Amino acid sequence: MDLQFMWMIFRTVIALLFVIFLIYISAKYGGEKLKNVQKGKFIRIMEREQLSKENSLLVVKIGEKMHVVSSASGKIEIIYELNEEEISKFKNRSTIPEYKNLKDFYTRSGMEQLVKRASDKLTLKKLIDKKEDK
Numbered sequence: 001m002d003l004q005f006m007w008m009i010f011r012t013v014i015a016l017l018f019v020i021f022l023i024y025i026s027a028k029y030g031g032e033k034l035k036n037v038q039k040g041k042f043i044r045i046m047e048r049e050q051l052s053k054e055n056s057l058l059v060v061k062i063g064e065k066m067h068v069v070s071s072a073s074g075k076i077e078i079i080y081e082l083n084e085e086e087i088s089k090f091k092n093r094s095t096i097p098e099y100k101n102l103k104d105f106y107t108r109s110g111m112e113q114l115v116k117r118a119s120d121k122l123t124l125k126k127l128i129d130k131k132e133d134k
Contacts, residue, residue, distance in 0.1 A: 046090070059090065066090065 046066065047059040054073040059066060059082075066082040082090065099105040106112055 042063060044061045045058055046061050049057045051057060056071045057079075058069045058071060060069050066087050068079045068082065070077050070079055099108065
């Protein structure tokens with residue numbers, strides 16, 4: 001192998017390493033911005049209700065405002081803009097409760113009272129059955 005061929009291979013490997021480095025830097029520092037755009041940071045469809053095969057109603061968040069939009073066979077129209085009260089009702093309705101652990105779920109979901117009532121009924125039934133046996 002001659003020196004010129006080795007030099008060409010060396011330059012190719014250096015160029016490849018440089019391209020990989022640029023991809024890494026782009027993904028690390030530019031990935032968050034790209035991810036936010038892909039998530040629909042500025043425009044997000046909050047809810048969709050299909051009315052027929054070709055017609056649907058959408059609740060769309062554009063920036064900080066929310067709009068009710070109709071989508072019908074190739075035509076999209078903004079029906080109206082939601083006011084602050086309607087936005088807060090929508091957000092409260094669509095939030096899913098988060099629990100810290102299983103015990104938190106057990107107490108906050110009402111399961112604790114349900115189990116307590118069921119065990120009280122079972123205990124009462126056992127007492128009634130014992131009384132009838134005597």
